[in-house]
Amino acid sequence: MSSPLRIVIVGGGTAGWMTAAALSAVFTSAQRQVRLIESSEIGIVGVGEATLPHIRFFNKRIGIDERELMAKTQATFKLGIDFRDWGRLGDSYIHPFGAYGSRAGGIGFHHYWLRARAAGNTTDIGEYSLPIVAARQNKFTQPSEDPRDVLSTFGYAFQFDASLYAAYLRGFSESRGVQRTDGKIVDVKLDGESGAVESVNLESGEVVTGDLFIDCSGFRGLLIEQALKTGYDEWTRWLPCDRAMAVPCENSGPLTPYTRATAREAGWQWRIPLQHRTGNGYVYSSRFISDDEAAAKLLSRLDGKALGTPRPLRFTAGRRRKTWNRNVIAIGLAGGFLEPLESTSIHLIQVAITTLIDYLTERTMTMGGQFDEKLVAAYNAWIEMEYDRVRDFLILHYHATERDDAPIWNYCRTMPIPDSLAHKMELFRARANVVTYKDGLFLEPSWLAVYFGQRVMPDGYDPRLDELATADVEAQLTQVREKVLLAAARMPDHETFLRSYCPATPPGASAGARA
């Protein structure tokens, strides 16, 4: 029998521990040997607090118990994101984790709504989406599995404490045999012939060799960039924010089952409610506001008392030219950064891990670090596609604005956008068609939420609907709206549901160990 693939993970933030947890859960110890090196002296970014519904598939695939995870990370449920002041000052819309109405006669619900609107209907499309109506009422329950039930029309994600999440995953991984070393890497040794990473050398003098190195070292990209000089495609011209200030505050008011993103004078502010506190941050462009002013603005706009002083973070939107280079795969911030407006970073980590697992076939496992170039190219193309599609969706939020009250909005409203996004917007404006792909993260309801929420209105709708009487279309809409209202009324209050489903473990209790 061949020896196990020796996998070295560099970094113990969210990316490192998610990777360690997944690899140790999916592969047997005969197939892999996983070692993770992190430096408690350097620490982690620790600000990824809002997630997307796909994380539930990740948890299921690797056997994470949702209630335990939520209790130990002070988590709350998330039904979507409340965007305020993006199209115009005073606007508000929710990007829901779920559908608007349902398709009928092969035609998307939003065409019916547009048809009714053209005949004078003034309802908001959000009234036809259960996660939106429930979120506005602070309600939550888990979805039904019965596709005939309106309660099956939504998904949910979590809002959690990122440091507790990494700690939880550490316990999970160590109980599955992942070996952890706390130490600082001071040198990376490359093989003179192949240029692949041969070892990482620790400050303690220890030399750690491996077949496959996963670079989860954060923005510094210790292996992928500092050692392998892979290169970075920068996207600041479309996504101008390059800094953030983050500060938690005391909870105040009801625990909302959604994240809030409010457009500001030089970027936007997040608000993420957890069981024990509320996470806040101001993501901004250093071209349009100073650090001191951003910190002051953030502190002046908190719902509760600040728990500390704002912590500054710097970043550059973009992605590595290759996230798999030689025997190094960069996951997390080492692979690229797309700002947290749609909570996509943890999702991109998840995509990288699950794609890697699919590529680490039995054959690869026995190749001892010699990876097939075709496989590497296919992996890189996939990750590139995922990043590019998220990028376009984010740019839409900045570009589709009527705001002219601040230089950042004037810049974003008039900036040239990628052809791929321009094409999508053109098709939508022409006949309300959303270009959908087989692969990639955001599906039709997400694009509709932002288009309608930010006043990108199409010139028409599916012409087949002209055959229908206006009264029939109205009746259909009324039926959906009533069903949604009735279902929301039956849902319990978010906080009540949380307290019975996953009351938080008191701080200090051990995280992650499985019963």
Ligand SMILES: Cc1cc2nc3c(=O)[nH]c(=O)nc-3n(C[C@H](O)[C@H](O)[C@H](O)COP(=O)(O)OP(=O)(O)OC[C@H]3O[C@@H](n4cnc5c(N)ncnc54)[C@H](O)[C@@H]3O)c2cc1C
């Ligand atoms: C302002 C902001 C807000 C965000 N909000 C969200 C959000 O709401 N949702 C979301 O999905 N994502 C969010 N993210 C992204 C999210 O924080 C990251 O994707 C996630 O935390 C992963 O980070 P990481 O593990 O790649 O890096 P890090 O957390 O930086 O971890 C790097 C690790 O590498 C180790 N390391 C580095 N150098 C060495 C060395 N020389 N020797 C040994 N170890 C070393 C460090 O000790 C650390 O353990 C946000 C990011 C920012 C900047």
